[in-house]
Amino acid sequence: MTNTASQIQRQAAPAAVLRYTAFDLNGAGGNPAGVVLDARGMDEARMQEIAAEVGYSETAFLIEEGERRYRIRYFSPLAEVAFCGHATIATAVALAEREGPGDVVFRTSAGEVPVETRVEDGRTLATLTSVAPAVRAVDDADLAAALTALRWDAAELDPALPPRIANAGNDHLVLAAGSRARLADLDYDFEALGDLMARRGWTTVQLVWRESETVFHARDPFPPGGVVEDAATGAAAAAFGAYLRALDLVAPPARVRIDQGEDMGRPSRLLVDVPAGATSGIRVSGTGALITN
Incomplete structure (x- = not known):
C-alpha cells in the first residue's frame, strides 16, 4: 500500500x-x-x-x-x-x-x-500587546447556565464587577467572586461548563476576586481545551484589562497585577498595563524559563 x-x-x-x-x-x-x-x-x-x-x-x-x-x-x-x-x-x-x-x-x-x-x-x-479588544454584555440565559455549571449562586458575585464577555484575541466570560473563599472553592461541572463554552466560543472563564484597586486573584477553567484549570492565562488577563477599562474600573494608563495559580499549587504573576483608548491593545508582561525536569 x-x-x-x-x-x-x-x-x-x-x-x-x-x-x-x-x-x-x-x-x-x-x-x-x-x-x-x-x-x-x-x-x-x-x-x-x-x-x-x-x-x-x-x-x-x-x-x-x-x-x-x-x-x-x-x-x-x-x-x-x-x-x-x-x-x-x-x-x-x-x-x-x-x-x-x-x-x-x-x-x-x-x-x-x-x-x-x-x-x-x-x-x-x-x-x-494584544489585538484591539472588545467587551460586551453576556446573555442572561448563558450567565445562568454558567453559574449553574460552576455551582455558584448569583448572590456570591461582586456587584461592583458585573459579568461581561471580554475579548483580546478570543472570548472569555468574566465573573467576579464576592469573596476570596468563593474563588478558592472551585468545584464545577466539567462537562456542562465545557459544552456551554464550546457552544458560545468562550476560551476560558475568567474568575476573579479583587484584593485592591489594582490587585486581583484569578482562576481560569478551560474545559474546551481538556484542562480543568489554567495556572496563568495571558489571553484572559489581556481581556480582563480591556474589561476594567471599558467599565471605568481603572483610570488609564494603569498597571494591574493578577495573581493566579495559587489554589492549584502553581503561583503565577501577570502584569497588565491598560493604556487609554477604547481599542488600544492591552500589554501583558511576565517572565519565563526553560523547564529542565
Whole structure:
C-alpha cells in the first residue's frame, strides 16, 4: 500500500518540543507550555498530535516569515486556539534565549501580536500587546447556565464587577467572586461548563476576586481545551484589562497585577498595563524559563 504525503509526514522524526513555563513567580510555579520553534511542513493533524502528547494547556508552533517575524499557532490537547498568552510569552522567552532579547512579531489567527523581550535582574521578561479588544454584555440565559455549571449562586458575585464577555484575541466570560473563599472553592461541572463554552466560543472563564484597586486573584477553567484549570492565562488577563477599562474600573494608563495559580499549587504573576483608548491593545508582561525536569 502506498503512503500518502500526509502519512509520510506524520511518520517523520519527532519535532523538537521545548517546554517552558510562563508567568512564574520568582522561579516557581507559572503555566507550562510546549514550544516548537520550527514547524515548517507540519500539518494541523500533526500539530494536534504533538499538543496532545505534550499535555499542557497549549503548545505553540512557529513558522518563520521574516526577520523576527513568525506565524504562530496554538493547540490545546483537544483543539486549536486562536490566541494563547502564556504560550506567547514562553515562545518569546525561548527565542530571546537563542537570538537575543528584542522585539518580535507573531502573526496569530486573531491578528498580529508584537512582543518585547528584555533581561531584568537576570531573568528574561516578555511583554505582549494584544489585538484591539472588545467587551460586551453576556446573555442572561448563558450567565445562568454558567453559574449553574460552576455551582455558584448569583448572590456570591461582586456587584461592583458585573459579568461581561471580554475579548483580546478570543472570548472569555468574566465573573467576579464576592469573596476570596468563593474563588478558592472551585468545584464545577466539567462537562456542562465545557459544552456551554464550546457552544458560545468562550476560551476560558475568567474568575476573579479583587484584593485592591489594582490587585486581583484569578482562576481560569478551560474545559474546551481538556484542562480543568489554567495556572496563568495571558489571553484572559489581556481581556480582563480591556474589561476594567471599558467599565471605568481603572483610570488609564494603569498597571494591574493578577495573581493566579495559587489554589492549584502553581503561583503565577501577570502584569497588565491598560493604556487609554477604547481599542488600544492591552500589554501583558511576565517572565519565563526553560523547564529542565
